[in-house]
Amino acid sequence: MLTSEYLTCPDLFADTVVDWQKTDGRNALPWQQDPSPYRVMVSELMLQQTQVTTVIPYFQRWMQKLPDIHALAAADTDTVMALWQGLGYYARARNLHKAAKYIVFDLGEFPFELNDLLTIPGIGRYTAGAIRSFAYDAYGPIVDGNVRRLFCRLFGIEGVPTTSAVDKKLWALADALTPKQNNRRFAQALLDLGATVCKPKQADCLSCPLQTQCVAFNTGRVAELPTAKPKKMTPTKAGHFLWIEQGDKLLLQKRPDSGIWADLWSLPQVDETAESLLQAKLQGQFQHVFSHYKLDASVWHPVSGVSEPAGSSWYNKEQVLEIGLPAPIRSWIEKNWLKKS
DNA sequence: CAGTCGTGGCC
């Protein structure tokens, strides 16, 4: 990484990728037409951790309904959330709404400086740089998943790229390699290279404009870089749930306000030593994977006469569809109750 | 620093 020609001559890097982008990059994406600060901000928030093909229809619908920042600032929460429905990471929608109100009512105009952009809710270092580049065609370094992968391979950077040490290196590279002009096309070039050439798997090195300078390519380590983060073994925990019916109703329990499935309704959960399990009959099992552990769930049909757990209520088949249930619990109930005559 | 937050696509 110390010997790359690109570090001693950053303009060579910029010129190379910019020239490539003109002919081989993506230049017809919806947010590339009329790249106003508002349209760029909306697209960048939508694109956080979300693929381009997923975002496109959401972006179109959004712009039809909320064509400018004043419309968004004046919109109500329900409108905003409905337009976001299905995109995931809903904090982004709330932040975007907050951002519009902040810009319109507090700032009065859309910020230009990086440090001012960083004060906007939902806008971090990457998104601030992206807005600088795409909306203003001004200096705005970016490091996202694409740039991370590209730089790790190009400069042979070792180490898990999400660690702070590597992250620091990557941003230093981005700061140094980002030019003072052609920033819109330069930023797009980095993203396009990462997305269409320097892909996570099956990198297309033969059509890469940086091939001759690429450390990973020249040392045959394209598949080894960036360093994969060690996959942590997730423990498996057992969970015991009660299935208690009475007439046409099912007993559900509101979960605590913290921990997994906080504030949602669920089948009553009991400890494996619980008295209610003593003569219970196993009704079925299912598995659910969380980020930090795997749940082996057992659903038990206790003997009659078991006392109702605290905070529990009865729900019939119509009511159960209208309350917040964890996805696996809902799916269990649908399969074993609703669809069973 | 490590966990959290959604959903869909890919092999």
Add this chain to the structure above:
DNA sequence: TGGCCAAGACT
């Protein structure tokens, strides 16, 4: 098919 990943930010 399940594990990984996607234009990250926030706590």
